[in-house]
Structure formats: structure tokens, C-alpha cells
Amino acid sequence: xxxxxxxxxxxxxxxxxxxxxxxxxxxxxxxxxxxxxxxxxxxxxxxxxxxxxxxxxxxxxxxxxxxxxxxxxxxxxxxxxxxxxxxxxxxxxxxxxxxxxxxxxxxxxxxxxxxxxxxxxxxxxxxxxxxxxxxxxxxxxxxxxxxxxxxxxxxxxxxxxxxxxxxxxxxxxxxxxxxxxxxxxxxxxxxxxxxxxxxxxxxxxxxxxxxxxxxxxxxxxxxxxxxxxxxxxxxxxxxxxxxxxxxxxxxxxxxxxxxxxxxxxxxxxxxxxxxxxxxxxxxxxxxxxxxxxxxxxxxxxxxxxxxxxxxxxxxxxxxx
Amino acid sequence: xxxxxxxxxxxxxxxxxxxxxxxxxxxxxxxxxxxxxxxxxxxxxxxxxxxxxxxxxxxxxxxxxxxxxxxxxxxxxxxxxxxxxxxxxxxxxxxxxxxxxxxxxxxxxxxxxxxxxxxxxxxxxxxxxxxxxxxxxxxxxxxxxxxxxxxxxxxxxxxxxxxxxxxxxxxxxxxxxxxxxxxxxxxxxxxxxxxxxxxxxxxxxxxxxxxxxxxxxxxxxxxxxxxxxxxxxxxxxxxxxxxxxxxxxxxxxxxxxxxxxxxxxxxxxxxxxxxxxxxxxxxxxxxxxxxxxxxxxxxxxxxxxxxxxxxxxx
Numbered sequence: 245x246x247x248x249x250x251x252x253x254x255x256x257x258x259x260x261x262x263x264x265x266x267x268x269x270x271x272x273x274x275x276x277x278x279x280x281x282x283x284x285x286x287x288x289x290x291x292x293x294x295x296x297x298x299x300x301x302x303x304x305x306x307x308x309x310x311x312x313x314x315x316x317x318x319x320x321x322x323x324x325x326x327x328x329x330x331x332x333x334x335x336x337x338x339x340x341x342x343x344x345x346x347x348x349x350x351x352x353x354x355x356x357x358x359x360x361x362x363x364x365x366x367x368x369x370x371x372x373x374x375x376x377x378x379x380x381x382x383x384x385x386x387x388x389x390x391x392x393x394x395x396x397x398x399x400x401x402x403x404x405x406x407x408x409x410x411x412x413x414x415x416x417x418x419x420x421x422x423x424x425x426x427x428x429x430x431x432x433x434x435x436x437x438x439x440x441x442x443x444x445x446x447x448x449x450x451x452x453x454x455x456x457x458x459x460x461x462x463x464x465x466x467x468x469x470x471x472x473x474x475x476x477x478x479x480x481x482x483x484x485x486x487x488x489x490x491x492x493x494x495x496x497x498x499x500x501x502x503x504x505x506x507x508x509x510x511x512x513x514x515x516x517x518x519x520x521x522x523x524x525x526x527x528x529x530x531x532x533x534x535x536x537x538x539x540x541x542x543x544x545x546x547x548x549x550x551x552x553x554x555x556x557x558x559x560x561x562x563x564x
Numbered sequence: 565x566x567x568x569x570x571x572x573x574x575x576x577x578x579x580x581x582x583x584x585x586x587x588x589x590x591x592x593x594x595x596x597x598x599x600x601x602x603x604x605x606x607x608x609x610x611x612x613x614x615x616x617x618x619x620x621x622x623x624x625x626x627x628x629x630x631x632x633x634x635x636x637x638x639x640x641x642x643x644x645x646x647x648x649x650x651x652x653x654x655x656x657x658x659x660x661x662x663x664x665x666x667x668x669x670x671x672x673x674x675x676x677x678x679x680x681x682x683x684x685x686x687x688x689x690x691x692x693x694x695x696x697x698x699x700x701x702x703x704x705x706x707x708x709x710x711x712x713x714x715x716x717x718x719x720x721x722x723x724x725x726x727x728x729x730x731x732x733x734x735x736x737x738x739x740x741x742x743x744x745x746x747x748x749x750x751x752x753x754x755x756x757x758x759x760x761x762x763x764x765x766x767x768x769x770x771x772x773x774x775x776x777x778x779x780x781x782x783x784x785x786x787x788x789x790x791x792x793x794x795x796x797x798x799x800x801x802x803x804x805x806x807x808x809x810x811x812x813x814x815x816x817x818x819x820x821x822x823x824x825x826x827x828x829x830x831x832x833x834x835x836x837x838x839x840x841x842x843x844x845x846x847x848x849x850x851x852x853x854x855x856x857x858x859x860x861x862x863x864x865x866x867x868x869x870x871x872x873x874x875x876x877x878x
Binding site for chain 1: 773774775777778779780781782783784785788792793796797870871872873876
């Protein structure tokens, strides 16, 4: 069963220099109880994608086409009240920066109680539920933690509190927007194990955004590779990481510092810059930086499916 | 919180002491002989000399300062020249009127400024935002004595809705309050603009914060986000601003008290200056300084109560 299905999603932002086409023809699925990773460099449209799913695009942003089907409901047609009813109980989010994600002047308990504002439970029962969640994310002395303020916790603890808040309503989909990027390596591993544990307990799906390939490989079942607002490749982690079919994915994997075998002062980079999203090239979005481009790359590319479930938006993916 | 309070209180004592020193130096530097001024041109040298001794002006300057300093801390501000009554007593008689006036000004500025600023921020870029912006600048630009005169002309003289002069009957609270409406409007109207602009700016900043995005991602109602998540933070700079604003309100109070012929410290100082009643001027200015420091202390404590981050830093 598919919890979230995105089809042909297009998002534009009205800017002074013209329309910025931030997402073009984005499509992928998040099946039930699976962890789907989204990987891509800065500016590839990861944040825009999250905001589009949550219905929290900036005022100048607008969905110009496609569908976001969540549990059978097309979110692109949902009004503000319907979206608000979904956010929290059905779709929940953990953001990147644990320092700024919690309100600084409200106690942790108060914030967790507010998240349960739709619940019919009384105050004491809500607090008990909050303490239970804090216990689950291994916050020591959870009852006392409820009366404390965010600045009294460390960064790692704050991120665990944010995870507790996000999973409190037992959502069907958890969106994790680079939840470990701001943490150091030890905490990163612990946080990822915690996420996987909780995902297993609650049985939700996770959309995990990261630019850390190692984390994606470790945690996710499926992976979606984004470049300049397009999905260039998607499939299971094994398919995409073992046999990348899009040159961008291949170059990205080569550039992963963890893959460097010898000592080097020069990490490999992909030469060139992201294309101007106000004037997208008509053909393959990656062609300008691709060392395997040919004549055919000037034409618009569709997704090829070299193996069942493994799709790449590249003419080379057809060859074998 | 107790440690924080004690620290701020200690700081307040230092500030008041410094203010006393500056005030003393200023009085000392005023040209002319206070005894001669007090006794007038017909007094003999012997009379002036005896008054100088009585006022302690024959002592070395540091002894004079020490006497002024220690007496002021015990509440003895000397006697005023005209009636020879203790200055502290004369000022304290007038102080409640001024306090009521400033409290009224605060009520106007907070009750109008905060909702207006909040509204403008939430409706950013709309006609409502623009109207609030224009009105804010307009009321800031109009001097308080102009507000006082026009309020008096329109609401008291032409429409006859509200009384024009005085502070009302001593025993009648309703009468006191109706007498307070126009003068406090004159004191507070400009601050409606300052506060509206301040609240709007800080609301816009806070509404962009990551934790507001988190709150929205949890589907919290917009009213809860605006008032409990954003305004509780956006209000903090305004509290500090108001603490400082008291100083300006105290000076506006002088005009309001004169225009509306109200009793009060401002009117007292004004009259004292006209009659060259220097001990009274000194005493009233000192009391006003203490008042200013105390209200700022209160504002700091309020910030500590509202912001747990500040509380934990002390």
C-alpha cells in the first residue's frame, strides 16, 4: 500500500526576475512502513518538496501541476483547514535545526500539550502521554523535563524532543528534513537508530531528506535522487547505490568522502553549477555538467525503467 | 529569580547614586548664589550669610555633596524656599497624580499599540498594514502638547463629552477616571505608534522563525501560533522600549498637566522653575529619576518573568 504518491508535481515561485521553476515533473512513492530517502545537493528542491507536501509553501510559491496523493486524498486540492487537520496527526515533521525548532519561551510540557490540542484527553493525561514519549526518546527524568525550557537541553536532546513531538500523534508519515545534519557524528548514529526503532514501533512511513549518502544507505529502503528540482533517479537503495543508471547519481556517489580509498587533499567535485531555474534547459537538466552527454540529451528526457522499480531520467538507462 | 532581582536592585542603587552626583554637580555649577536668589535683592549681607550657613553652603564642596547624598537616601530632600515645607512631602503629594497620568498613558499605548502592531504583522502588505503604518508615523510625529490642546478643544470644549481641567474630586473614582482620559491620551498617543511599529517589526521577525514553522507543521491553529507562540516573544523588546519610554512620558506629562491644569510633579517643577524654587526643582527631578529607574527595574524583572532564557542567565 502506498501512503504518499507524488505524480508530475510542478512548483513555481514568482520572483522579480521571473518565475522560478523549483520543481518539475517530480514523481515518486512512499510505500507503507518504508523509509524513503531523498538525496541531492543544496538547492535541488528538497525543502520546496517538503513545504509543498505540508501545504506550507511561501506566499509567492504555487503548485502549477501534478498531484500529491496522501492516503487517497489529493493534497493539492485540500484547503487550509483540511491541511491543518492532517499536519500533526497524519503527517508530522522533524526539521533540521534542533536549536531553533522549539519555542524558546514555552516549556517543553506546554508545547507537547499544545500539540495534543485536538485530543479529548484531560491535562494530566496529556502530560502523561508527553512524558511517555520523552521516555521513548530516552530523555532522562521525563516528568521533570516537561517543566523545563528548550535552552536547558543539549542539541541532541532537543532533536530527540522534536522527534518525540513529531511522533506523539502516531502519524502515518514522518518527514525528517536533515534531522541529523546539525548533530555530531556520534549523536547522528544514535538519532538514526532511535528513528528506526520508533518507526518500527509506530509503523509509520518516513520520508528522510539528507545529503549524507552514508546515512541514506544505512537507514533507507528506497532512495530518490534529486537534481535542480527534478527526480533524476529512484529505486531501492541497493539498485541506486550499487548500479546507478544516471550519470549524476554516479558522480554523486564518486564524490562521497566515505568512498575515497586513498589519502587525498582533493575531494572529487562535479564541475559546473546548477542551471538557472528561471530558464531551465529544454533537454536533460544535467546535460551541461555531464561528461557522457550526446546529441539526444538536448531533447526532453522521460524516465526509463532499466530494472523493475528502478527508474532513471537518462537516455543511457535504456542501453542495457 | 531572586538572585536576578537582587542584582538588578543593586544596579538600580548605583544608577540612582550616579544620578544624584550628576544632579549635585549641575546645581553647583549654576551661576549665582542660592541664598541671594532665595532672599531677593533687598536682603542684607548678614541675612544672606546666615542663610548660607543654614543651607550648609559655607562647607567645603565634598562635605556639601556628602550631606546632600546621605540625606537624600534617607528621604530628606531639604525644605522648599517659599513655604519652608519639606520638599519630599510636597513632591509626594503630587506624585500620585503623575503616576496615574503615566499609567493611563501606558494603558492607551499598550491597549491600542499591541493589537494594532499584531494585526499589521499578521496582515502584512495589506491595506490594513499600510493604514496602521501611516497612522503610527502620524501619531509619533504629533507632539503631545498638540494632542493635548486638540483633545481639549474637541472632546471637552466642543463636544463637551469629557471634563476639561483639574484632576476630579478626591473621593470619586469615576470622576477621577473621566478627568484622566484626555490627559493620558495626550501622554500615550505617540506611544501607540511606537509600540505598534515595534510589535509589528518583532512579530514579522518571530513569524519567520523556525519554531513557528514547526508549530505550523504540527497543525496548531493560527490564533494559537500568533498569540501564544509568536506574540509572547515579540512582546519582549516592547517591554524594554516601554521602560525607556517612561522617561519621555514623564516629559509629556509636564505639558499635559499644564494644558489640563492638573496637579502633578510636572506642573510642580514648572511652577518651581518659574519661582526659582531650586530645592523643589532638585527634589522633584530626583524623585522623577528614582521613578524612572524603578520602572525600568520593573520592566527588566518583567522580561525575566516572561523569558526563561533571560531568567537562567542571571
